[in-house]
Amino acid sequence: xxxxxxxxxxxxxxxxxxxxxxxxxxxxxxxxxxxxxxxxxxxxxxx
Numbered sequence: 001x002x003x004x005x006x007x008x009x010x011x012x013x014x015x016x017x018x019x020x021x022x023x024x025x026x027x028x029x030x031x032x033x034x035x036x037x038x039x040x041x042x043x044x045x046x047x
Contacts, residue, residue, distance in 0.1 A: 004038075
């Protein structure tokens with residue numbers, strides 16, 4: 001997970017499906033991870 005920026009798209013290595021953030025989230029880590037991305041955890045703007 002990047003610590004200085006958000007990742008908007010992620011392609012699954014197994015099925016090749018392209019994930020994008022759910023509405024209202026800034027990145028795929030906030031939508032699908034078990035913790036928010038580092039910028040959000042630090043209280044700064046994600047993107």
